Amino acid sequence: MKAVALTNIKTLEVVEIPEINDPANGEVLIKVKSVGVCGSDMHYYRTGRIGSQVVAYPFVLGHEFAGEIVKAGGGVTNVRPGSRVAVDPAMSCGECDQCRAGREHTCRNLTFLGNPGQADGCMKEYIIMPANTCFELPDNLSFDDGMLCEPFSIGIYAVKSFGNVSRLDIGILGFGPIGMSVLSALKPNKPSSVIVSEKLDYRLRIASGFGADMAVNPLKEDLVAKVNEGYKNQLDVVFECCGQQDAVHQAIEMLKPGGTLMIVGIPEFDVWHLPVDQLRRKEITIKNVRRQNHCMQDAIDMLTEVSSDLKQMITHRVDYTKSQEVYDLVEAYEDNVMKAVVTF
Known part of the structure; x- marks a missing residue:
């Protein structure tokens, strides 16, 4: 069967890999339909x-996907052949201390699609997954919508991890797909205001149309001065969604004493540098967000119930044979790309 493999830095190739046919007990065979290109990809x-996860080439990328169940192994009851499903790419053991505590996303033995040393990704025609990672899609959601459930679940989990955001002043630093997912998860909870920072003007325009009360390009304006002038008491919580060192510094300068910094973005470096004086004097709480936990069904329900504006996130859709082209486009932020989808 066909797969798309990373064979070197910035090099993707369509390759032939062995066919897979027989899911074991508790597993399902899925025909992959829609795969999202994620920032971690x-x-x-x-x-x-x-970090410590280093690619050994060739390697199949991809973890945001939806597809159709082709075959089910023994004991599978939640889905059946023909079911259209969104898929949680995290596969936990169900037995360690983290799983027993309900923290399957920090499972000691976690395997995650498209992670080196753990599991190949989903950019291939068929894949076998544990049935408990599959969530049936209602009729009014497409395979592309199902793919969106994975990044959206991260935004939902980030907001849930903080707690009640009603009537709070909130910052989102970085308005890519995860920042957009955070804003979409915030909106039903009625925050007082949401300030978005983003270095790409076209994404600022999306943020403004999506409900941001203030949208600032920090390369063109002094973000900290503008926010601190407009919000004399400063911000209650900031969601860092871009994995950038300067964003963390800005967040700490904009947060009020007792405020919270939620780190959602994944940096390409290994060590954050933090201004100790402000952290200590303001007694800032820093909380990391690790993917998502038990939020896939919430994502499906929200996309179903609200006819969500989040569907605007998908800006490009290509056949898998054009994966190199679309990865280059995403890498260069060309053509106003927000979320690109590869189809099989």
Whole structure:
């Protein structure tokens, strides 16, 4: 069967890999339909690594996907052949201390699609997954919508991890797909205001149309001065969604005493540098967000119930034979790209 493999830095090739046919007990065979290009995929594409996770070539990328169940192994009851499903790319053991505590996303034995040393990704025609990672899509959601459920679930989990955001002043630094997902998850909870920072003007325009109360390009305006002037008490919480050192510094300068910095973005470096004096004097809380936990069904429900504006996120859609072209486009932020989709 066909797959798209990363064979070197910034090099993708369509390759032939062995056919897969027989899911074991508790597993399903899925025909892959729609695969999203994620920021973490781009880290591997650009640098061949994220932290200690280093690519051994060739390697199949991809973890945001939806597809159709072709065959089910024994004991599978939640889906059946013909089911259209969104898929959680995280596969937990269900037995370690983290899983028993309900923290499957930090499972000691976690395997995650498209992660070196863990599992090949989903950029291939068929894939076998545990049935418990599959969530059936309602009739009014497409395969592309199902793919969106994975990044959207991260935004939902980030907001849930903070807690009640009603009537709070909130910052989102970085308005790519994850920043957009955070804003979409915030909106039903009625924050007082949301300020978005983004270095790409076309994404600022999307943020303004999507409900941001203030949208600032920090390359053109003094973000900290503008926010601190407009919000004398400063911000209650900032969601850092771009993995940039300067964004963390800006967040700490804009947060009020007792405020919270939620780190959602994945940096391409190994160590954050933090201004200790402000952290200590303001008693800032820093909380990391690790992907998502138990939020896939929430994402499906929200996309179903609201006819969500989040569907605007998908800006490009190509056949898998054009994967190199679309990865290059995403890497260069060309053609006003927000979320690109590869289809099989």
